[in-house]
Amino acid sequence: MSRTASLEKGAGNGYACRMIDALDLACRLIACPSVTPADAEAQDVLAATLERVGFTVHRFTFGDAPNGPVENLFATIGSGSPHFAFAGHTDVVPAGRGWGTDPFHATVRDGWLIGRGAADMKGSIAAFAAAAQAAIARGFAGTLSLIITGDEEGPATFGTAPLLDWMVANGPTPGTNYVPDMCLVGEPTSAAVLGDTVKIGRRGSLNAWITVDGAQGHVAYPARADNPVTRLVAILARLKARTLDTGSDWFDASNLEVTDLTVGNPATNVIPAQASARLNIRFNDRHRGPDLETWLRGIVAEEAPSAVVKVRISGEAFLTEPGALSALVGDAIASVTGTQPALSTSGGTSDARFIRRLCPVVEFGLVGASMHKVDEAEFDDRAQANLRRGPRPRLLTVGRRRCRTGCGATPATPFRLVNRSGDPWIITTIPSFRPNLPASRRSRRRAPKRPSAT
Numbered sequence: 001m002s003r004t005a006s007l008e009k010g011a012g013n014g015y016a017c018r019m020i021d022a023l024d025l026a027c028r029l030i031a032c033p034s035v036t037p038a039d040a041e042a043q044d045v046l047a048a049t050l051e052r053v054g055f056t057v058h059r060f061t062f063g064d065a066p067n068g069p070v071e072n073l074f075a076t077i078g079s080g081s082p083h084f085a086f087a088g089h090t091d092v093v094p095a096g097r098g099w100g101t102d103p104f105h106a107t108v109r110d111g112w113l114i115g116r117g118a119a120d121m122k123g124s125i126a127a128f129a130a131a132a133q134a135a136i137a138r139g140f141a142g143t144l145s146l147i148i149t150g151d152e153e154g155p156a157t158f159g160t161a162p163l164l165d166w167m168v169a170n171g172p173t174p175g176t177n178y179v180p181d182m183c184l185v186g187e188p189t190s191a192a193v194l195g196d197t198v199k200i201g202r203r204g205s206l207n208a209w210i211t212v213d214g215a216q217g218h219v220a221y222p223a224r225a226d227n228p229v230t231r232l233v234a235i236l237a238r239l240k241a242r243t244l245d246t247g248s249d250w251f252d253a254s255n256l257e258v259t260d261l262t263v264g265n266p267a268t269n270v271i272p273a274q275a276s277a278r279l280n281i282r283f284n285d286r287h288r289g290p291d292l293e294t295w296l297r298g299i300v301a302e303e304a305p306s307a308v309v310k311v312r313i314s315g316e317a318f319l320t321e322p323g324a325l326s327a328l329v330g331d332a333i334a335s336v337t338g339t340q341p342a343l344s345t346s347g348g349t350s351d352a353r354f355i356r357r358l359c360p361v362v363e364f365g366l367v368g369a370s371m372h373k374v375d376e377a378e379f380d381d382r383a384q385a386n387l388r389r390g391p392r393p394r395l396l397t398v399g400r401r402r403c404r405t406g407c408g409a410t411p412a413t414p415f416r417l418v419n420r421s422g423d424p425w426i427i428t429t430i431p432s433f434r435p436n437l438p439a440s441r442r443s444r445r446r447a448p449k450r451p452s453a454t
């Protein structure tokens with residue numbers, strides 16, 4: 001049974017149509033095997049759903065094989081400011097082996113939604129699409145948009161970055177643009193319980209490949225050879241010996257890890273001709289990628305002047321300072337879960353690294369414990385608690401609350417999804433643009449991390 005409801009007519013808007021059923025949309029998206037960079041009609045499904053409820057949808061195909069072509073989508077509803085954007089990706093990682101269900105046929109079982117992309121991040125897309133529609137219907141006066149790519153799990157060259165370029169160069173009317181005031185990326189940031197963590201920044205990432213050539217020879221006559229392993233080990237030792245930093249207010253210490261070391265020499269009595277290594281640096285906001293590259297190349301040049309070095313900086317560190325956006329999102333989460341989320345900069349990179357060029361960006365989404373794993377699934381933790389207590393969880397309705405400042409506005413509320421039997425399901429938030437929680441609940445936010453002395 002799919003939920004249908006007539007939308008309330010909001011202040012001056014004319015969107016009166018069937019509500020997006022977030023669970024149904026999530027299931028239909030999961031049914032598209034959109035293993036990056038394939039789309040498998042996932043964005044057709046999303047675009048049709050959004051257009052049906054009044055979104056204007058722009059479609060883009062960027063790039064060529066082997067990493068493309070990639071489908072991208074920008075959808076917008078409402079008008080004027082503020083302009084709040086949600087960002088996400090419809091591509092998924094390969095299913096892998098060992099699933100208990102068909103990874104591309106969503107299964108709903110015991111309150112769980114199981115399927116590739118349930119957490120990362122078709123579940124989020126479905127939830128924020130429904131939430132955006134609901135917010136407009138409730139009278140949100142501004143613009144809500146969805147920035148959707150099919151190239152997040154891949155190299156991310158034909159996805160969000162060129163899509164943002166288009167948003168900068170184009171707008172609803174000539175001379176305007178689609179640059180949002182703030183953006184929420186729906187990556188699965190929750191750690192243990194839905195709503196426990198919001199990411200306000202990410203470390204940067206640099207990969208380097210170092211290949212050292214030497215002169216092959218008999219191991220008993222080292223003077224007649226030039227061992228590249230000796231040089232490579234010296235390079236890696238010097239690189240690893242440096243303490244890059246001891247962390248910053250919101251970041252852990254930067255770190256370099258050697259991720260591969262290849263010599264491929266099968267003989268015990270031969271000095272090899274070549275040795276190579278690969279390393280990754282996860283760096284915080286005390287560094288810039290090009291500076292680290294210069295340092296690394298300098299060390300290599302001193303130890304092995306003829307070595308070949310290839311560097312790829314896949315993202316710079318960034319931080320959206322705790323402020324209006326994080327408070328907005330934190331308060332919206334707290335109004336549903338009762339707890340303010342911790343602010344974090346942990347984890348890998350995401351497309352937020354591109355969006356931060358345009359506007360403040362934070363990331364918030366479902367519990368990420370199962371992302372990229374077999375039997376990827378998503379669950380409402382409070383529903384889980386209810387299930388433990390009784391045979392059937394009760395539907396908890398999220399009521400709209402009046403603005404406490406007395407302006408009479410009804411802030412958009414966190415949006416709760418319910419599954420087909422009406423049980424609590426997964427939640428995402430549509431932030432209220434007017435924080436409306438007592439200050440005491442806001443102050444629970446994690447204190448900034450201080451640099452440690454080690």
Ligand SMILES: [Zn+2]
Nearest residue numbers: 120121187188
């Ligand atoms: Zn993701």
